Amino acid sequence: DWTMHSFIDSTVAEIRAKVGSDRVICALSGGVDSSVVAALVHRAIGDQLTCIHVNNGLMRTGESESVLRFFREKTSLTVIDVDATEFFLNALDGVADPEEKRKRIGYGFIEIFEAEAKKLGKVRYLAQGTLYPDVIESVVFRGKAPIKSHHNVGGLPERMQLDLIEPLRELFKDEVRELGLELGLPEEAIYRQPFPGPGLGIRIMGAINAERLRILRQADVIVLEEMKDAGWYRKVWQSFAVLLPIQTVGVMGDGRTYEHVIALRCVDSRDAMTADWSQLPYDLLGRISNRIINEVRGVNRVVYDISSKPPATIEWE
Numbered sequence: 356d357w358t359m360h361s362f363i364d365s366t367v368a369e370i371r372a373k374v375g376s377d378r379v380i381c382a383l384s385g386g387v388d389s390s391v392v393a394a395l396v397h398r399a400i401g402d403q404l405t406c407i408h409v410n411n412g413l414m415r416t417g418e419s420e421s422v423l424r425f426f427r428e429k430t431s432l433t434v435i436d437v438d439a440t441e442f443f444l445n446a447l448d449g450v451a452d453p454e455e456k457r458k459r460i461g462y463g464f465i466e467i468f469e470a471e472a473k474k475l476g477k478v479r480y481l482a483q484g485t486l487y488p489d490v491i492e493s494v495v496f497r498g499k500a501p502i503k504s505h506h507n508v509g510g511l512p513e514r515m516q517l518d519l520i521e522p523l524r525e526l527f528k529d530e531v532r533e534l535g536l537e538l539g540l541p542e543e544a545i546y547r548q549p550f551p552g553p554g555l556g557i558r559i560m561g562a563i564n565a566e567r568l569r570i571l572r573q574a575d576v577i578v579l580e581e582m583k584d585a586g587w588y589r590k591v592w593q594s595f596a597v598l599l600p601i602q603t604v605g606v607m608g609d610g611r612t613y614e615h616v617i618a619l620r621c622v623d624s625r626d627a628m629t630a631d632w633s634q635l636p637y638d639l640l641g642r643i644s645n646r647i648i649n650e651v652r653g654v655n656r657v658v659y660d661i662s663s664k665p666p667a668t669i670e671w672e
């Protein structure tokens with residue numbers, strides 16, 4: 356439509372004027388925001404843009420592989436991939452505090468982007484998909500501490516060498532989706548639920564390790580499959596599993612078990628600034644719970660989070 360066209364035209368012109376003959380890197384997670392930024396900046400400056408996909412070891416099962424396959428096969432973007440799994444898991448070793456996790460992940464990303472920029476040469480800008488609600492929730496608000504350091508806003512070290520290009524800074528998610536469709540991205544890239552930059556790292560309460568990642572990844576796949584099969588995936592803002600830092604008693608056959616608890620978080624929202632817990636059908640809740648308990652070794656209990664935002668937040672950390 357007309358407003359989107361004029362937004363694209365004016366933003367493309369601004370990006371060209373700002374960048375000149377420099378080069379730009381874009382942090383491409385494969386989520387809606389970064390995909391739309393990459394497409395928009397590419398329209399403005401073509402091959403002066405290089406996208407960098409970082410696997411931080413906190414992605415969903417198969418996520419990095421499918422993101423890379425999509426962009427390399429279906430688009431003309433140049434995408435470098437960096438597998439930084441070990442680097443991030445080492446940096447997070449033994450870290451249980453939510454803000455400390457966010458900071459270490461944010462700093463890790465910047466370190467990697469700067470190293471890649473140096474290798475490419477002539478890179479002056481980092482493009483990223485910061486939206487309006489990210490800006491609001493990360494700034495120091497009337498003298499109060501920020502709610503959470505979103506890695507792509509508050510987490511940036513002051514000393515960062517690269518200047519930022521954030522063309523979505525004034526948009527809400529539904530506008531970003533409309534923009535992405537207008538730019539020619541397919542629905543599979545646009546109608547994805549948001550996934551936070553720190554990934555599964557902020558869905559594992561307490562310290563992160565390989566075993567806890569294994570449990571959460573398996574539960575996460577089941578939640579996604581069941582939501583999609585039931586036709587609920589697109590109806591909600593987000594639906595995901597959280598691994599709690601406690602074990603509870605259960606029974607299997609005639610033996611006692613003492614295993615992990617998965618919380619299911621599913622919310623309706625327009626812009627993530629406020630949210631309601633989703634009223635999923637009981638039979639869908641039941642299928643998700645049964646499958647997680649039967650299929651994921653180490654889990655004997657599933658609970659449903661019925662808190663709205665505020666006063667809770669969407670993610671648990």
Ligand code: XMP
Pocket residue numbers: 492503504505506507549550551552553593627628664668669670671672
């Ligand atoms: P909260 O938990 O603050 O989340 O209610 C609001 C929305 O933001 C997402 N989220 C993030 N996205 N980097 C991101 O790119 C982050 O650090 C981050 N933390 C939360 C969250 O999934 C929800 O959609």
